[in-house]
Amino acid sequence: MTALATVTTASFAYALRHGDDNLILAQRLGEWISRAPELESDIALGNIAIDHLGVARTLLTYAGELEGAGRDEDTLAMGRTERQFTNLLLVEQPNGDFAATMARQLFVDAYQVGLWEALTSSADATLAGAAGKAIKEASYHLRHSSAWVVRLGDGTEESHRRMQTAVDGLWRFTAEMVTPDDVDDEMLSVGVGADLAALRTPWNERVGAVLDEATLAMPDAAFARLGGRNGLHTEHLGHLLGEMQWMQRTYPGMSW
Amino acid sequence: MDQTERFQAIVDAEEKIEPTDWMPEEYRKSLIRQIAQHAHSEIIGMQPEGNWISRAPTLKRKAILMAKVQDEAGHGLYLYSAAETLGISRDEMLRLLHTGRHKYSSIFNYPTLSWADMGAIGWLVDGAAITNQVMLTRSSYGPYARAMVRICKEESFHQRQGYEIMLTLCRGSAEQRAMAQDALDRWWWPSLMMFGPHDTASTHTEQSMAWKIKRISNDELRQQFVDMTVPQADYLGLTMPDPDMRFDEETGHYRFGEIDWDEFWAVVKGDGPMNRERIAAKNRAWDEGAWVREAAAAHAAKHAAAARRSA
Ligand SMILES: [Fe+2]
Ligand SMILES: [Fe+2]
Numbered sequence: 269m270t271a272l273a274t275v276t277t278a279s280f281a282y283a284l285r286h287g288d289d290n291l292i293l294a295q296r297l298g299e300w301i302s303r304a305p306e307l308e309s310d311i312a313l314g315n316i317a318i319d320h321l322g323v324a325r326t327l328l329t330y331a332g333e334l335e336g337a338g339r340d341e342d343t344l345a346m347g348r349t350e351r352q353f354t355n356l357l358l359v360e361q362p363n364g365d366f367a368a369t370m371a372r373q374l375f376v377d378a379y380q381v382g383l384w385e386a387l388t389s390s391a392d393a394t395l396a397g398a399a400g401k402a403i404k405e406a407s408y409h410l411r412h413s414s415a416w417v418v419r420l421g422d423g424t425e426e427s428h429r430r431m432q433t434a435v436d437g438l439w440r441f442t443a444e445m446v447t448p449d450d451v452d453d454e455m456l457s458v459g460v461g462a463d464l465a466a467l468r469t470p471w472n473e474r475v476g477a478v479l480d481e482a483t484l485a486m487p488d489a490a491f492a493r494l495g496g497r498n499g500l501h502t503e504h505l506g507h508l509l510g511e512m513q514w515m516q517r518t519y520p521g522m523s524w
Numbered sequence: 525m526d527q528t529e530r531f532q533a534i535v536d537a538e539e540k541i542e543p544t545d546w547m548p549e550e551y552r553k554s555l556i557r558q559i560a561q562h563a564h565s566e567i568i569g570m571q572p573e574g575n576w577i578s579r580a581p582t583l584k585r586k587a588i589l590m591a592k593v594q595d596e597a598g599h600g601l602y603l604y605s606a607a608e609t610l611g612i613s614r615d616e617m618l619r620l621l622h623t624g625r626h627k628y629s630s631i632f633n634y635p636t637l638s639w640a641d642m643g644a645i646g647w648l649v650d651g652a653a654i655t656n657q658v659m660l661t662r663s664s665y666g667p668y669a670r671a672m673v674r675i676c677k678e679e680s681f682h683q684r685q686g687y688e689i690m691l692t693l694c695r696g697s698a699e700q701r702a703m704a705q706d707a708l709d710r711w712w713w714p715s716l717m718m719f720g721p722h723d724t725a726s727t728h729t730e731q732s733m734a735w736k737i738k739r740i741s742n743d744e745l746r747q748q749f750v751d752m753t754v755p756q757a758d759y760l761g762l763t764m765p766d767p768d769m770r771f772d773e774e775t776g777h778y779r780f781g782e783i784d785w786d787e788f789w790a791v792v793k794g795d796g797p798m799n800r801e802r803i804a805a806k807n808r809a810w811d812e813g814a815w816v817r818e819a820a821a822a823h824a825a826k827h828a829a830a831a832r833r834s835a
Contacts (some may be wrong), residue, residue, distance in 0.1 A: 291583075296576045298586070301593050302805075305813025307601055310570070314594035321587050328583075342582045366816045372669040422826065423819025430815070515581035515639060522697050524583035524639070524689075 278454040280334040281354065282461055283395070284344070285451070285497055286383075287327030291345055292505070293376060294321035295512055299363055301385070303445055306503065309366075319405040319497040326415065327399045332487045344515035347397035350506045352497040358441035360496075364434065367427070370416040371434035378474040379467065382403065386462035397476035412506025414478045436487050443492035446471060451497070535736050540666035543609040551735055554728065555665050556610050557626075558737060560617045564628035566596045567621075568802050572636040573645060581639055588685055589642060595678045602675065622807050624794070631714050633752035633796030640693055640700075640707035646686015648708075648715040648753065654679045655749040656719065687756065694760045701761075708757065709765040716780075717744035717788045719746040730800040747777055754778045 297317035304310040336488065339347070356424040359376060365371045384406055387399035420431040448456070448464040455461025479486050515524070525533070534541060535655050540546055570593050577593065580586035604614045620626035631649050636642070655678050663669040693704040712745075722743040731797060732738035740748075757764055768781035816834065 294586075295578060298590055301577060301590065301597075302574040303565075303809045303812075305809070305816035307567070307597055307604075309813075309816075311594060311596045311601070314590055314597065318587060318590050318594070321583065321590065325583050325587070345583055346581075366813065419823040420816070422820050423823045424815070426815050427819030427822075511578045514579050519581075519697075519699060523701060524585055524692060524696075 275454065275458060275518075276334060276435055278451045279460065280331050281451045282455045283327050283331035285354040286351050287324050287331055287341075287344070288353050289324075289359050289376075290320040290327065292353070292355045292508065293319075293359040294324055295508055296359065296361075296363055296372075297369075298370065305366055313369075316409050316412065319402075319409065323398065323402050323405075330398070342516070346513045350501055350509060353476045353501065353505060353509070354497050354499060355505075356441070356444050357436065357493055357496045357502055358444065360445065360508060361438060361441065362504055365430060366416075367420050367430040367434040368437065370413050370420065371431070373413040373440050374417050374475065374478060375442050375445070377406055377413050377437060377446075378415060378478075379442075380406040380473050381410050381474070382470050383462050383466040386467065390461070391459035394448035402471070416482070417478050418482040421479070421484040431482065432484050435484055436489075439487040439489055440491050442471075444494050444496060447463050447492065447494060532734075535664045535734075535772050538662075538736075540665045540669060541664050550731070554732065555668065555737060556560070556607055556612050559603055559607040559610070559668055560612070560620070561627050561629075562646065563600050563607060563617065564621045566600035566603060566628055568632045569627045569649075570596050570600075570693040570805065571802055571805055572632055572634070572798075573642060573656065575636045576639060576642050579672075580642075585642075585689070591648070592682055595682070599675045599678070602671040603668075606665075606671045609667045618810065622689065622810060624803060627792070629718060630788070630791040630796060631718050633791050633798045633802060634710065634714050637710070638707060640690070640701050641702040641711070643686050643689030643693060644707035644711040646682050646684075647690050647756070648711050649718070650679050650682040650686060650688075652715045652718040652749050652752060653815070654683060655745050655752070662736070662739065668737075690760055690762075694762065704760070705762050708762050710751075712765050713783060713787075714791075716746055716750070716783055718792075719743070720748065721785070721788070724801050725814065750780055797821045 294317045297313050300319070301310060306315055307505045324345075325341050329346045332339040332341065332344055343410045345354065356376075358372060361368075361372060381403065384399040384403035387395050388397065388403060392398040417431060420427040422428070446468045452461055452464055456463055476486055528548060531541070531545070531547055531551075534545070541551075547584060572594075573593050574591060577586060577589055581587050608614060617626065621628065631652075634777045635647070654676060657672055657679065660672040661669055661676055663672065690704055690707075693700040723729065723743045726742055729738065729741060754764060754769065756816060766781045768779065770779050771777075772779050791799065794800075
């Protein structure tokens, strides 16, 4: 393979993985709509889901263009199997209770604020443009999830217990966000991608400050569950895709 | 002029009654019932459409549907706020809904069984809602009238989006056209029922007209809706599920068959296809969220106390 072909393949993989993260997270958040603890949360979670879906659409469309094989956002979203999805394991984790959803969201938001910030200066103008828009949304998302983690951590005894359980339960999925692989290295070397290793400390500080204010303990477990970027998922993703892709699988080749 | 006469004079002059104005107790009660029922309908209405968010056929349709369901939550929020100006709390209204003492629109007691139902609901249900609600933008009660102006704008947007889903299906494959026809067959009669009983069978109407919290009768609104919708169905190439439907040259109106009033009353009284499921789902979400609301209140109280101590 020529060097140019490698870069193109890596560019496709890069846009795709970030598109996948946002798509799968939006699908999960959408499950909350009409089931939230109060009307304001229905609206907030809906807003956040719509933002993530918007980012996903931009990035999947772009991934399709980079690939140049005629796949659009829907072909990519509805036509791939579990092993072909490259999202982080964290975003596919089930919603659980409101504490688990807020812990997942805090972890993702604290990561995405750093990621989009770094990508605003990407050599790839499309990525930089998408990041410039996404960073505003991610900052709002982070304020929302931080406020809830603090409220629940420093609320009642029950909410404290649930919030700590949620943080502990999802912790093993957080290192994956800031663990670079070959695609990340390649994209970083050509000035397109973010330096994930450099996002680690700010992420720890952001999340640490929130957990602290929430009177929650930061887990010290070192075990990191990886695999999403290689399509090695938890058992949850297949069910999510089964539902998300149901229409296109049942009625192939139609426009909607 | 006494209070009652002064109140009626304001209403007759097409001016607005505001929360601090004196109003007859019956006016207040009717409005609370009307606005709360409307708010509850917006909220319960999130369920049948929410049922298809995870399965929307394309990402664009998913985004539109999410935004629509979210608009409905927003409508619920403004309407609860409008009702609160009459001296009832949102918690109390929700309690009345959860215990079955407050009603919501019966249309949401029907299940959504295919993607085409997202088209049919936007087109017919939001369409019928607009037909009903345009007159409410001129309600004599200021906060309700103002909430309705914003809501009506969004509802007409929803209606266009729903019709566009139907249009896409009707221009698609035979399977898609069949899906669209099936949705029309299932949603048509319940949509007509949204306008309520015949004028001859409707209670409250006369007083509501005098108070200008209703301005056009159920049967007139239903006729407006039919006249607007039948040509739209023709354009889609769909068949109205009513053998008695015909255009009356003399009056310029479509004549239609009789609604199944037994079904109408059964659904109103709780025996519709989804009444129990809708309320159970609402109660489940509310109960499962109790610890979250308690935590938010406890956190706010702690911080208020801390702020007082440091002040
Ligand atoms: Fe609405
Ligand atoms: Fe609507």
